[in-house]
Amino acid sequence: MSDKFTKSMARNIFYGGAVFFFLLFLALTYDSSRAFPDRDHRQNITEKVALGKAIWERNDCIGCHTILGEGAYFAPELGNVYKRFGNSKEAIIAFIKSRPKEGVPGRRSMPQFNLSDEELDAVAEFLKWSSEINTANWPPNIQG
Amino acid sequence: MQYQSQSVAKLYFIAAIGLFVGQILFGLVLGLQYVIGDFLFPEIPFNVARMVHTNLLIVWLLFGFMGAAYYMVPEEAETELFSPKLAVLLFWIFLVAGALTVLGYLLVPYATLAEITGNKLLPTMGREFLEQPTITKIGIVIVALGFLFNISMTILKGRKTAISMVLLLGLWGLAVFFLFSFYNPDNLVLDKYYWWWVVHLWVEGVWELILGAILAFVLIKVTGVDREVIEKWLYVIIALTLITGIIGTGHHYYWIGTPEYWQWWGSVFSALEPIPFFAMVIFAFNMVNRRRREHPNKAAILWALGTSVMAFLGAGVWGFMHTLAPVNYYTHGTQITAAHGHMAFYGAYVMVVLAIISYAMPILRGRAAANSNKSQVMEMWSFWLMTVAMVFITLFLTGAGVLQTWLQRVSDNPQPFMVVQEQIAIFYWMREIAGVVFLIGLVLYIWSFFIGGEEQTVNA
Ligand code: HEM
Numbered sequence: 266m267s268d269k270f271t272k273s274m275a276r277n278i279f280y281g282g283a284v285f286f287f288l289l290f291l292a293l294t295y296d297s298s299r300a301f302p303d304r305d306h307r308q309n310i311t312e313k314v315a316l317g318k319a320i321w322e323r324n325d326c327i328g329c330h331t332i333l334g335e336g337a338y339f340a341p342e343l344g345n346v347y348k349r350f351g352n353s354k355e356a357i358i359a360f361i362k363s364r365p366k367e368g369v370p371g372r373r374s375m376p377q378f379n380l381s382d383e384e385l386d387a388v389a390e391f392l393k394w395s396s397e398i399n400t401a402n403w404p405p406n407i408q409g
Numbered sequence: 410m411q412y413q414s415q416s417v418a419k420l421y422f423i424a425a426i427g428l429f430v431g432q433i434l435f436g437l438v439l440g441l442q443y444v445i446g447d448f449l450f451p452e453i454p455f456n457v458a459r460m461v462h463t464n465l466l467i468v469w470l471l472f473g474f475m476g477a478a479y480y481m482v483p484e485e486a487e488t489e490l491f492s493p494k495l496a497v498l499l500f501w502i503f504l505v506a507g508a509l510t511v512l513g514y515l516l517v518p519y520a521t522l523a524e525i526t527g528n529k530l531l532p533t534m535g536r537e538f539l540e541q542p543t544i545t546k547i548g549i550v551i552v553a554l555g556f557l558f559n560i561s562m563t564i565l566k567g568r569k570t571a572i573s574m575v576l577l578l579g580l581w582g583l584a585v586f587f588l589f590s591f592y593n594p595d596n597l598v599l600d601k602y603y604w605w606w607v608v609h610l611w612v613e614g615v616w617e618l619i620l621g622a623i624l625a626f627v628l629i630k631v632t633g634v635d636r637e638v639i640e641k642w643l644y645v646i647i648a649l650t651l652i653t654g655i656i657g658t659g660h661h662y663y664w665i666g667t668p669e670y671w672q673w674w675g676s677v678f679s680a681l682e683p684i685p686f687f688a689m690v691i692f693a694f695n696m697v698n699r700r701r702r703e704h705p706n707k708a709a710i711l712w713a714l715g716t717s718v719m720a721f722l723g724a725g726v727w728g729f730m731h732t733l734a735p736v737n738y739y740t741h742g743t744q745i746t747a748a749h750g751h752m753a754f755y756g757a758y759v760m761v762v763l764a765i766i767s768y769a770m771p772i773l774r775g776r777a778a779a780n781s782n783k784s785q786v787m788e789m790w791s792f793w794l795m796t797v798a799m800v801f802i803t804l805f806l807t808g809a810g811v812l813q814t815w816l817q818r819v820s821d822n823p824q825p826f827m828v829v830q831e832q833i834a835i836f837y838w839m840r841e842i843a844g845v846v847f848l849i850g851l852v853l854y855i856w857s858f859f860i861g862g863e864e865q866t867v868n869a
């Protein structure tokens with residue numbers, strides 16, 4: 266690098282650039298926050314949906330599944346599973362409930378979580394709410 | 410060793426390597442579960458093995474960073490560490506807390522762990538990479554604060570070099586952004602938005618400062634090139650990192666309920682993120698070419714050059730591959746992501762930690778400037794085995810990811826996830842074989858520490 270370009274110039278670009286772009290990031294975050302309510306339909310986050318998210322986390326569903334494309338890549342995407350299952354909470358509940366304790370021989374298996382009826386309903390409600398987030402048309406098709 | 414207190418780094422480095430072995434063993438378990446679905450089920454379900462694999466990775470890299478700081482800062486500041494006792498105490502706290510957490514993952518169901526650790530009071534668990542019980546997270550913050558206090562005080566009382574300031578800034582940033590792991594709103598969209606402030610702003614932000622500082626330190630030591638030149642490069646690289654990487658966070662804000670303008674901001678800025686990685690390659694090779702001394706530690710030089718190249722490939726090239734919104738629309742959350750994640754983490758962070766260990770460990774062990782030739786040859790074998798294995802892991806996952814994307818998302822008859830996974834199983838088998846080669850490389854790496862012989866001295 267040329268001698269005219271000194272270390273202290275480089276340092277100033279670093280500090281100036283970092284501060285400027287961090288402030289820009291905060292400004293974009295502020296603007297996004299004002300746009301969120303329209304897209305995340307937060308008015309529909311009921312106590313049940315919140316409970317559903319807590320159960321989702323408590324059982325680490327994200328450790329095998331993705332939701333909105335983030336998580337683990339071992340098992341199906343669940344952001345749109347409500348739609349894939351024909352807009353049916355019952356189908357989701359039946360699926361989770363029916364996992365064999367010892368797994369399915371030779372096949373990737375999902376644990377039996379022994380959730381109560383209330384918990385099952387809450388998780389399904391959370392997945393229904395998730396499927397209604399405005400995700401800019403992602404995923405490309407129903408298979409997730 | 411110029412300062413007695415640098416010796417605490419040795420503890421940290423040994424723990425880092427030990428946990429690295431654990432990480433890889435669980436990686437192999439995961440890889441087998443991909444193809445033999447019920448392997449170890451229900452004793453160790455996939456999600457549990459995965460959290461052990463990824464959390465061990467993060468924790469051993471943190472041990473590596475802390476060890477690096479304890480080694481580098483006294484030498485840079487030209488003074489003893491503020492408190493070596495505190496460094497040793499924090500080491501044991503961190504190690505025991507980490508071990509208890511992993512045992513918790515393995516011995517009780519996750520929901521039980523959440524319950525007994527009082528997750529209800531402040532729910533933070535059950536999110537990718539942030540699976541640790543809330544009390545562990547609080548412990549991490551306490552250890553980090555103690556560590557930062559120790560390092561900051563050392564720098565305050567001594568010489569303030571660019572390298573130590575950049576390192577310090579990176580480490581403080583690491584701790585500050587970790588605080589977002591305590592924010593977990595009921596609203597999944599907000600949760601995800603700020604989750605990336607930990608994950609992305611770590612690996613594509615503040616951690617790169619740590620990476621740059623460690624690399625610059627090793628290069629000064631092994632090449633003898635003028636500090637002014639090296640530190641100028643360092644500032645340029647990290648300036649590019651933050652200028653592109655902060656807004657680059659937008660490449661995670663395409664499909665999670667965030668406004669659509671992020672597709673533009675994210676694509677444009679993250680497409681520039683490879684530039685600092687490319688600069689790092691030029692930097693490393695340039696400095697080695699202009700070296701003013703023949704340092705006998707060839708292995709350390711190999712790791713330093715290797716980290717720049719592999720970070721560029723893994724983060725720069727594989728990152729660019731799926732970072733533009735129209736591409737990411739199809740590849741989001743597939744094996745392409747896993748391919749990139751593996752090579753980027755290995756290239757940027759695993760290798761830089763191994764570089765500083767390679768440089769510092771012989772000195773910490775009271776050997777002259779480098780290990781014997783025999784030991785270095787073994788270490789270089791391990792370099793090539795692990796690195797080539799990682800290249801193949803990445804290629805096989807990329808193959809799997811391309812097919813997955815095609816069959817499940819692009820073709821006219823999109824097929825269900827599980828059906829697609831079965832069709833691409835061959836790639837997962839090959840990944841597993843490459844993983845075994847990686848493990849062999851790691852065994853040779855550890856073996857190289859136990860090879861004696863005549864030590865190499867500096868001939869300046
Ligand atoms: C023996 C070699 C390894 C094998 C077989 C292996 C296997 C795996 C598997 C199967 C997953 C889970 C993917 C999923 O979520 O579906 C995973 C995740 C992960 N592994 Fe490895 N791994 C290995 C080595 C490594 C190494 C050396 C690193 C670090 C450099 C690493 C870093 C990660 C990371 C960061 C994730 C999370 C991936 C993501 O979310 O994209 N692994 N690994």
Ligand code: HEM
Pocket residue numbers: 334335336537612613660661679680682683720724725727728729730731732733737740741742743746749750751753754757758
């Ligand atoms: C050393 C630096 C980097 C590391 C360690 C790293 C690691 C990772 C990991 C582990 C993930 C998966 C996160 C998850 O589990 O959801 C990821 C995602 C991603 N990374 Fe990186 N990365 C780095 C740099 C980059 C760069 C420079 C780019 C762009 C040029 C990039 C582009 C992406 C994109 C677009 C995703 C999202 C993938 C998806 O949609 O599923 N990364 N990265």
Ligand SMILES: [Fe+2]
Pocket residue numbers: 609613657658660661
């Ligand atoms: Fe990122």
